[in-house]
């Protein structure tokens with residue numbers, strides 16, 4: 345069958361995905377073909393009118409100048425729908441954070457098989473932040489108390505969640521002034537659901553205020569706990585080299601793909617890939633070894649700490665199976681397409697679900713519990729090995745892979761800039777002040793089958809680095825950049841002169857991989873530290889920084905964008921449909937309304953050139969306000985001048 349190469353090239357900017365789609369024998373039912381046959385519902389998506397399903401009298405399709413049966417307006421319904429999505433996104437991140445806290449507790453009690461605390465200094469730091477005295481307690485006692493305090497933040501009813509105090513003072517005051525400080529993580533999500541029930545909160549601005557509080561409980565709550573505890577248990581990332589893309593699957597090895605978001609089982613599977621007994625068993629079955637690779641944020645987690653290759657982001661998950669080379673894909677939670685369950689029926693791949701929260705028709709369920717990580721990991725690896733001889737399709741692995749450097753935790757960034765004894769963000773602040781770095785742009789978020797895979801992410805990264813903007817990335821955006829080969833120090837050749845001079849001096853890529861989507865909390869920590877370092881204003885909203893989710897699709901992305909906006913950062917979302925398109929009122933609240941109160945906003949800009957220009961303008965405006973918009977000449981100082989300083 346001849347393939348339409350041009351059409352395939354429009355689906356994805358990932359060369360490996362295009363090669364695979366060109367070369368596989370059968371045309372498969374994939375997310376790309378489904379996106380062609382199934383268009384977004386114009387009302388459900390909020391493009392023309394809105395759909396309210398919040399009671400049994402509807403669903404009400406409400407167009408301009410109309411109202412629902414209860415009288416709900418387009419503005420109220422738009423705000424409610426968006427707020428519920430933000431609550432769902434916050435719940436996903438925060439439930440993940442809760443599981444990490446539970447795991448820390450069991451590890452402290454010695455009940456988590458094969459796990460121990462790997463980063464004690466980070467545990468002590470978290471304990472102090474949560475108000476736990478260290479005294480002469482043992483590490484496990486501190487870990488147990490820290491885990492209990494962390495878990496209590498989910499059900500806390502009054503007061504403020506502890507991480508709020510890590511933000512600059514001025515930011516905390518703004519949150520208090522507008523009453524959006526999260527009281528407890530679960531509490532805000534529950535209240536959001538309550539307030540969007542029929543007949544409760546009907547004022548769009550008030551509904552969205554609670555959405556901001558809910559999102560803050562994610563970024564400065566559930567996600568932050570997720571990141572901190574994962575570092576404590578599995579170590580805080582430091583830079584490491586790895587490779588990305590489908591070409592990291594091996595023809596002659598047992599390929600195991602880890603996919604989802606929770607790192608625990610996957611960390612253990614990756615560690616066991618070199619286990620002599622298991623490798624010998626793989627050899628007995630005719631394979632040369634065991635190759636563990638990843639998709640989505642589980643991949644990012646294990647990449648950051650063990651250098652496991654991310655072979656793809658969200659839109660690549662079906663592609664991995666279609667190579668015919670994957671013996672087993674083990675999935676946990678979030679961003680796992682249900683279509684995998686059908687797809688594996690045509691291939692030899694075994695799909696294994698491991699979380700009691702996520703079962704998929706067509707998958708084998710092998711439940712992970714904290715007490716069985718090593719035993720279960722071995723069982724899963726053995727199952728993959730036993731499946732090696734069952735390959736039935738011609739193996740079709742695109743010979744495409746690229747180098748990357750990942751592993752930039754906020755602790756490492758402080759260390760790399762200041763050294764072990766003087767760790768500091770001073771050189772970064774100075775670089776921003778003297779204009780070698782024009783600003784910091786977080787390009788994060790998903791793939792979206794309504795857009796060519798990776799295209800807008802990669803476009804923005806290239807455009808920003810050549811204009812001297814330092815890029816920080818997480819999630820599928822980070823994998824996208826890694827796949828296109830500009831996440832290495834060598835990529836500094838594409839950067840502007842100023843950014844290149846910093847990259848050369850510190851030895852970093854112009855694009856820093858900070859981890860998975862819960863690790864967006866690292867960006868909040870770095871941004872707060874930059875403010876505290878001095879010279880760039882008193883609040884996060886003063887920073888020449890912005891966030892972009894060019895190819896977003898998940899509710900988690902909405903929560904992330906909202907907590908960035910609530911933290912004072914300008915945020916732009918790309919793509920269409922725009923979920924609040926029908927309501928000018930809601931769009932205005934999220935832009936000028938939030939800007940006035942919080943100094944940040946969330947704006948939808950489908951045109952990518954317009955989005956680029958807008959972000960540059962926003963950052964340049966901030967530079968002007970800080971009076972650092974005029975590029976200063978670098979002054980080389982002698983010893984005497986330094987002493988005088």
Ligand code: BF8
Nearest residue numbers: 641679789790819820861
């Ligand atoms: O949490 S970027 S598609 S994988 S939601 Fe999902 Fe979006 Fe990817 Fe990670 Ni984040």
